[in-house]
Amino acid sequence: MSPTNVAGVSAGDPTVTTLLVTLTGRDRPGVTSAVFDALAPFSVEVLDVEQVVLRGRLVLGVLVTAPRDEIRLRKTVEKVARNLGMEVEVESGAGDNLPRRLGRSHVTVLGHPLPARAVSAIAGRIADTGGNIDRIVRIARYPVIAIELDVSGTDPDMLRNALAIEAADQEVDVAVQPAGLYRRAKRLVVLDVDSTLIQGEVIEMLAAHAGYLDEVTRVTAAAMRGELDFAESLRRRVALLAGVDADALDDVRRKVQLTPGARTLVRTLKRLGYQLGVVSGGFSEVVEPIAAELGIDFVAANTLEVADGRLTGQVVGRIVDRPAKAEALREFASRAGVPLSQTVAIGDGANDLDMLAAAGLGVAFNAKPVVREAADTALSVPYLDAILYLLGITREEIEAADAEADAEV
Numbered sequence: 001m002s003p004t005n006v007a008g009v010s011a012g013d014p015t016v017t018t019l020l021v022t023l024t025g026r027d028r029p030g031v032t033s034a035v036f037d038a039l040a041p042f043s044v045e046v047l048d049v050e051q052v053v054l055r056g057r058l059v060l061g062v063l064v065t066a067p068r069d070e071i072r073l074r075k076t077v078e079k080v081a082r083n084l085g086m087e088v089e090v091e092s093g094a095g096d097n098l099p100r101r102l103g104r105s106h107v108t109v110l111g112h113p114l115p116a117r118a119v120s121a122i123a124g125r126i127a128d129t130g131g132n133i134d135r136i137v138r139i140a141r142y143p144v145i146a147i148e149l150d151v152s153g154t155d156p157d158m159l160r161n162a163l164a165i166e167a168a169d170q171e172v173d174v175a176v177q178p179a180g181l182y183r184r185a186k187r188l189v190v191l192d193v194d195s196t197l198i199q200g201e202v203i204e205m206l207a208a209h210a211g212y213l214d215e216v217t218r219v220t221a222a223a224m225r226g227e228l229d230f231a232e233s234l235r236r237r238v239a240l241l242a243g244v245d246a247d248a249l250d251d252v253r254r255k256v257q258l259t260p261g262a263r264t265l266v267r268t269l270k271r272l273g274y275q276l277g278v279v280s281g282g283f284s285e286v287v288e289p290i291a292a293e294l295g296i297d298f299v300a301a302n303t304l305e306v307a308d309g310r311l312t313g314q315v316v317g318r319i320v321d322r323p324a325k326a327e328a329l330r331e332f333a334s335r336a337g338v339p340l341s342q343t344v345a346i347g348d349g350a351n352d353l354d355m356l357a358a359a360g361l362g363v364a365f366n367a368k369p370v371v372r373e374a375a376d377t378a379l380s381v382p383y384l385d386a387i388l389y390l391l392g393i394t395r396e397e398i399e400a401a402d403a404e405a406d407a408e409v
Contacts, residue, residue, distance in 0.1 A: 017066040018047060018093055021077055025086025027058035035060060038080045042067040050135070058086075066092060103131070104179035105156040107149040107163065108390055111172040112381055114145040118170035125166045129154040140395035144381050148392070150179065160377075175377035175390050177361065186360060186391060188338040189269055190329050192347035193280035193287050193301070196365050197384070199257045202282045203237050206311075209248040212240040226350030226370050230281060231321040238304065242313025246306045249285045256286065261385030266294045268388055268398050271405075277332040279325045281351055298335065300328035326354035346387060347371070363387060 023035060032051065039046075039062070048063035067073050074090045081088035109122060126133060131154035140146040151159065160176035167174035194201045207216035216237045223233035266276060277298030280287045284301040291299045305314040318324065325347075333343050345352070345359035348367040356362030356375050364375035365384065372378040379386055388398065 019044070019064050019066050019070065019073070020091045020093065021062045021064065022089045022091075023058070023060045023077075023081060023084075023086055024088075025058060025081075025084065027053045027056050028084070031058060031084060031086070032060060034080050034084060035062060035077065038076050039064060039073070042069070042073050042076075044073070052137070103152060103154045103156065105131075105151045105154070105159055106177045106179055106392070107151050107159070108139065108146060108175040108177075109149070109172060110140075110144050110146045110174075110379065110381055110386060110389065112144040114147070114172060115170070118172045119147075121166050121170050122163060122172075122174060125162045126151055126154070126159065129159050129162050131159060138394075139389045139392075140386075142395070143383055144386060146386070146389045146395075148389075164378075173379050173381060173386075175363075175379070177377070177390070186344050187273070187342045188275050188277065188333055188336050189344045189346070189387075190277040190279055190298075190332055190355065190359070191345075192325075192349070192352050192355075192365075193278050193290075194282050195348050196346055197259060197262055197278060198290065199259055202252060202256070202286050203234075203241075205252045205255065206241055206244060206248055207237070209251075210241050210244045216240060223351065224349035225368055226353075229321075230351040231319045234281060234302070234315065234319055234321070238311075238315055239313040241304075241311045244311045246309050246311060248311075249283070249304070253286050253289055256290065258290075259382070259384045261383035263294070264385040264398065265387055266296065268385070268393065268401065270295060271401055272393075275332075275336045275338070277328070279320065279328040279332075279355065281320050281325075281349075298328075298332040300324070300331075322351040322354050325352060326358045329355050329358055344387070344391075346384075361390070363390065 021035065023031070044064040044067050046062065046064055049061070051058065051060045070092065077088055077090060109119065111118060123133065131151045133149050134152055135150040137148050138146070139148050156176055156178045163174045163176055191197045201220055204213060204216055204220060207213045219228065219233050219237050222228040223230050269276060275297045278287060278291050278296055280301040282301055284299070284303045287301040288299055300320055302320050303316045305312040305316045320328070329343065329345055330340065333340055340358060341360040343359045344361045344363065345355045346363045346365050347356055348365050348371060350368065350370055353371060353374055356364065362375045364371045364378040366380055366382065367375065367378060377390065
C-alpha cells in the first residue's frame with residue numbers, strides 16, 4: 001500500500017493535481033511566513049519545499065495540492081509577491097510529487113578556483129550518463145570552492161568513472177559517493193602520516209643527518225609509485241641511517257610541519273564524536289608525539305632500533321607495510337566498535353592501497369597516479385580539512401563550531 005497523508009492523498013500519486021509556487025527576489029525576514037500564511041486558508045497540503053538564498057537573492061519553491069479555487073489562490077499569492085516586491089510563478093501539473101529516481105549519488109566538486117567551464121563539463125557528463133541533478137548547494141567558499149550535487153537516475157560507479165576523466169581534464173576534484181545513511185554514519189577516520197597528515201617524509205629528514213638524502217629520496221619515490229616492495233625499500237633506507245645520533249629524532253620531530261587543515265580536520269571530527277587513527281610506514285618515535293598532541297586515538301608505526309645512543313640501521317618488530325596498514329585499519333575499527341563500512345582511510349602512496357580498499361571510503365590525498373586510480377575518490381587540493389566536505393560538513397558549520405568554542409573559553 002502506498003503511503004498517504006492525513007487527507008488521503010497519496011504522497012507519490014501521479015494523478016494528483018498540484019501547484020508549484022515559485023517566489024524569487026530580494027531576501028528578507030518573513031518571506032516564507034507570508035507565503036504560507038497566504039496558502040493556509042485554502043487547506044492545501046504541502047508536498048515539497050525547497051528554498052535557497054544566494055547573495056541575498058531568494059528562490060522559494062512550494063509544491064502543494066491544487067485547491068478547488070485555483071484562480072483565487074493564484075491571485076492571493078500574486079498579491080503577496082507584489083507587497084514583498086518579489087516575483088511569483090504558479091504552475092499546475094500532475095505527477096510532480098513522484099519520488100526521485102533510483103541510482104542516487106552525492107557528487108562533491110572542489111576547485112581552486114572553480115571555473116564555470118568545469119561545472120558545465122561536469123553537468124554535461126552527468127546528463128550523458130542519464131543522471132539528473134536534483135539539488136546543488138555550496139559546501140565551502142574558501143580556501144577552496146566546494147559544491148555538492150545530489151544526482152539521481154544513474155549508477156554511482158558509472159558516474160564516478162565518467163566524472164573522474166572529466167575532473168582530470170578540467171583540473172578540479174570530483175568525488176562521487178552513493179547516497180544513503182552510510183555516508184553520514186562514518187565514525188572512524190584513519191590517516192597515513194608522511195605526506196598526508198604531515199608535510200614531507202620523516203625518513204628523508206633523518207637521511208639528511210646521515211648525508212644520504214639523495215639515495216633515500218630515490219628509494220622512497222620508487223616505493224610510493226609501487227615500483228619497489230615497501231618492506232624491502234624501508235630496510236634499504238633505514239640501513240643508510242646506521243650511526244646517526246638518536247637525538248636526530250628529537251630534532252626531526254621539532255621540524256615536522258602538519259599539512260594545512262590537519263588540526264581543523266581532527267578538531268572537527270572529534271567534536272562530532274569520531275575516533276581517529278594514524279598508520280604509518282614511518283617511525284613511532286616521531287608519530288606518537290604528534291598523535292598525542294592532536295588527540296588521535298590509535299597509532300601504528302615502525303620502531304627504529306637504538307644502541308648506545310645511535311641508530312643501528314635496523315627496525316624493531318614487524319614492518320608496517322601495505323598489508324599491515326590494512327590490518328591496522330581493521331584492528332582500529334574493532335577496538336572502536338565500528339564496522340569497516342563506517343570507516344574512512346586517507347593516504348597517498350602505493351603502500352596505502354590495501355587500507356584504502358578495505359575502508360568504507362578510501363580517499364587518495366595528493367596521491368600518486370596508481371593510488372588516485374584505485375581509490376574511491378581523490379583530492380588534489382593541499383588542504384586536509386577538505387576531507388570534511390566529502391562527509392557533507394560545510395565550512396560554515398566548522399567556523400560556527402570554532403566560534404562557539406572560542407566564546408566558551
